Amino acid sequence: MATRLNVGVVGAGRMGRIYAADLAQRIPNARLAAVADKQAAVAESFARDYGVPKWYASHLDLLDDPRVEAVAVISPTSTHREVVIAALNKGQPVFCEKPLSISIAEAEEMLAAVERTGTFFQMGFQRRFDAGYQAAKKKIDAGAIGTPVLIKSTSRDPLPPTREYCDPKSSGGLIIDMGIHDFDITRMFMGDVKSVHAMGGALAYPWMKEIGDIDNAVINMVFGSGALGCIQLSRHAIFGYDIRAEVWGTKGSVQVGYLRETPVLVMTEDGVTHDVVPNFMQRFEKAYLAQMSNFVENVLHGRPPAITCADGVAALRVSVAATVSARENRTVEVREISGASAQATVKN
């Protein structure tokens, strides 16, 4: 337990506070050195509650703090490019929460900065750190199911985020905002995606249509290997938070998924009932902690990032391709999508 890494957190919103609390209290080889948020009062109250030495209203001040040895960027997606590139230019190791951006052009610019500066950069996709997904990966790598030929991945939120949050201009829309986790995890299991086809609709909430978004989507994929994939996305699981994956190979299958929250069954005249995982934090609490611990370890010990900036760009590229597919009702080749192309953004 010799050295501790002094980490600064940029962004003290819902997710920022979770990562910051983990850094402050639950990661023994890290110290939460400073926190920055444009809403100064938010930064200040958080710093007080958690005994953080310093707080700032600007990320630039945090990057200038000599005690800060690494930065976790948990600010709104629209600010990622600016904060990340500033940190990279200062040589600060960076952790960046998903998605990198909702614009391919911006994402490619960040990737170029990582390559130019040679600074450590780790992409945030916590699902990769979940014990379930990791155990599945291990089983597959050990040959338990032969050659993988088909992957299914589903994400279902219990309820939609706010109308403001969902606005495709800032969120990128359902397929980018929620689907990027599925695109990343399917890449982890199956490699790069060749082409995608998506169908969607505003089926549960009419207001989704008004803001130009959808609340359900089904997406088919062909991977470079020829293997197939299918993804389901939904904003209204109602009964809880439901994240699953199945990988089918020539010799068997691995399924990741876990509905039950408490280990309790109730049996009455109405049948047998159990509760379910209510939301993402109950499901992925340990994965978020493991992800930030992994970032700290990698920086402390000079190890390569667990997830690269290129992974972040690739997952975004598939997300955008699927968004274009849903809009144009056709199969889209992922290689069509680049920062220079007309389809690089989903702004209507």
Place this chain on the structure above:
Amino acid sequence: MATRLNVGVVGAGRMGRIYAADLAQRIPNARLAAVADKQAAVAESFARDYGVPKWYASHLDLLDDPRVEAVAVISPTSTHREVVIAALNKGQPVFCEKPLSISIAEAEEMLAAVERTGTFFQMGFQRRFDAGYQAAKKKIDAGAIGTPVLIKSTSRDPLPPTREYCDPKSSGGLIIDMGIHDFDITRMFMGDVKSVHAMGGALAYPWMKEIGDIDNAVINMVFGSGALGCIQLSRHAIFGYDIRAEVWGTKGSVQVGYLRETPVLVMTEDGVTHDVVPNFMQRFEKAYLAQMSNFVENVLHGRPPAITCADGVAALRVSVAATVSARENRTVEVREISGASAQATVKN
């Protein structure tokens, strides 16, 4: 238990024998009056084993037998048109095993004959008679999940049929041969299909490619209501027979599926293990019996068919549309597919 219906079975292959044995021994208000098979020896030995009064080498002789009051057509798909139309013309109530045909033109011809003759015709899709699918339908009709907005249906065989059976010229290919069950069941839950998109590959068995077929497919659908669907088909579940469906609504979801064969868990140092349903007959034995009983009941009591000829044509039309989509890598509108169109068959 007053009257019994005298049923003749045409086709004494694997499935024919199952239906015939049910009629002979397990359906109290039916009698197996006669059996016909082009292989006379097969018909004769079956008749002897089950004490069937008459056997024939030709379906025409069976249709002329004055004791026969209704006909179950379980002969090869390629013979359905001829046998069914002959029976309809004689006014014999008909049960026809799936698929109606692999040709839309043929299927439409049978539908026209049903309409012209006014003879009773019931389509065979045993999955609709499974206790699981029926319980799910009941729950949904009772409003348990609100408005259905997305359906997932999967079919996985443990092993592929023979190379000869798989030949798309006779089977229609994976998407018709296996998928027609999923297209029918999704129609039962969600209504008519508007458009489909399919992707597939010969991923587990290279010989599938040689015969022009695939062994895995993922299929997206939009229903007339705007609701979404996705289907997975596979020929290599290896571990057993895996048939599932999930219907998601605005207020919840219903899942149908059942992996365990015997109610036994084994716990050792290797973990917890249970067996699985090995193949379709273990999974659907009761559904096949219920389906034939229902046919007998409907004929005896003058009730309408549980599944109509038009249902059989509709499921085939979606299957053909998906087959065309996989071949041409584009979204196909189901209304494009008709007997007159160039895309009505999947013969390459």
Place this chain on the structure above:
Amino acid sequence: MATRLNVGVVGAGRMGRIYAADLAQRIPNARLAAVADKQAAVAESFARDYGVPKWYASHLDLLDDPRVEAVAVISPTSTHREVVIAALNKGQPVFCEKPLSISIAEAEEMLAAVERTGTFFQMGFQRRFDAGYQAAKKKIDAGAIGTPVLIKSTSRDPLPPTREYCDPKSSGGLIIDMGIHDFDITRMFMGDVKSVHAMGGALAYPWMKEIGDIDNAVINMVFGSGALGCIQLSRHAIFGYDIRAEVWGTKGSVQVGYLRETPVLVMTEDGVTHDVVPNFMQRFEKAYLAQMSNFVENVLHGRPPAITCADGVAALRVSVAATVSARENRTVEVREISGASAQATVKN
């Protein structure tokens, strides 16, 4: 399918009708030759419904019917001794539903008659023919769990039988009437029982106390091998029918049990719900059929009985020992219990 065995059924009550219907329609190598019931009208109407050639008001007439080649005794327990001994004396192969008797003296008399006449006798305990219990036995015999050291067995009915049925004078009380299945199945897995200790109470239904019976019991056992056992019995599962067993060995465990009736999960805001097996016939329908088929096969092919009369006596002896233990609040050695002893019956 050469020869068929002509079976006569004595007793056309609830269980008698089930066995008789199986013999009439579902066991290809048996014929239901005759049915007898003291209530002549019951026997007659059953015979008419199922096309049984002959019906009788007396079991003696049925035993005299020259077409009858074997007898299934499904009449009330109090009549077993008389019917069984009459059949044995005529040399008719006998199947006798559980329990043999509620009196050790009577049971020993039947066993003596079996030994004296050398006539085929098969005891009825359908649980041994359940696919789950059989698969568990096979796993254990194959060494999957090492040496068995502890067994747990539970029986729970959804609701109590009628007050009249429960009367210990005719039923023997909960521990004999219901527990005899558990005592038999634990003997199948673990061998003979050395001593038992039982505790019980009329906890859910006050009227149980009035008739001198209990509605819940917990029973500990030591087997001859030193292994341990525990049994739970209950008359008020409410939510359904719940039959389970677990065998624990030095290397692992096997669990038998199966709550779900239809393969359907419903997920709503209230959690995840599934239905359960409602009652014993849904749970053991196949086992009853398999048991009677096995009896027919054994008689036709001259094989020994699957469960002997001595097994029936042994299970009863343990049941009586446990009943005495519950009454006297002490450990009872099974060898204390014999027809000559004061504790041979549970009549108060």
Place this chain on the structure above:
Amino acid sequence: MATRLNVGVVGAGRMGRIYAADLAQRIPNARLAAVADKQAAVAESFARDYGVPKWYASHLDLLDDPRVEAVAVISPTSTHREVVIAALNKGQPVFCEKPLSISIAEAEEMLAAVERTGTFFQMGFQRRFDAGYQAAKKKIDAGAIGTPVLIKSTSRDPLPPTREYCDPKSSGGLIIDMGIHDFDITRMFMGDVKSVHAMGGALAYPWMKEIGDIDNAVINMVFGSGALGCIQLSRHAIFGYDIRAEVWGTKGSVQVGYLRETPVLVMTEDGVTHDVVPNFMQRFEKAYLAQMSNFVENVLHGRPPAITCADGVAALRVSVAATVSARENRTVEVREISGASAQATVKN
């Protein structure tokens, strides 16, 4: 997050280190002020690793440390009496890990000290803080299952502790050492126990017999209300750690239990397999944390203890009664067991 409670931990063995690490890093309103262990080097190295201000070789020195505001006693059971009474006499709020003692006389002496001094004392039984047991309690208290009439509780360790640990002279034997958790949890659900009957054996490990202990036991109980209980204890689950309970009431049942560790299913030709919770720390990590947080909260806010010293004595009394029952093969009334009685200890 105003005030923090300064806690001293006595005992830096396996369990002591777990509680101490939670106090140091995971309980925001506590500070780990000091640690004491008779093995000075152990205390020192722990203090260094976790940045604990003070470490001591004697609990007396720790109790004299003016910064220490409360004490957690996690030292060997044989030292509990001395440490606890010393702390109580100093007016230090005490948390004491289970069991209080293996001697009724000692336990009664501690209870007398709690009553005499009026000092805060909280008994440690982490199972009560498990989300599963808590959810079950809540459901039952809300009337979900009507009146509870039967409880089943099982504990199975994957492997036995060391021969030295198991020695009944220090551990009290299987029924006290392991069963005390089950006796406490059944008391939580059902109230006080009236009488018990136990049967046990050294069935999996012959060396258990040599040291005078057993490795399996089945225990029946009658509660003061007349309700029934049964407990199974085992030292060789092999496949993992298996802790379950079922409470049956007049209107339904609640089951607590949870075998799966990671949410992964593997399906291959060998069937469907999942892993299991490997040992107690994976199963109860959160419960241990919740228990210590609860102690800190109760002391800080002047709330009564969640589990009293009298609860600790009561659970021990039932454990001793069951141990006597197994030895003497008879039903034992719990009220027979007192510090003055010859049966108060299980030393042979």
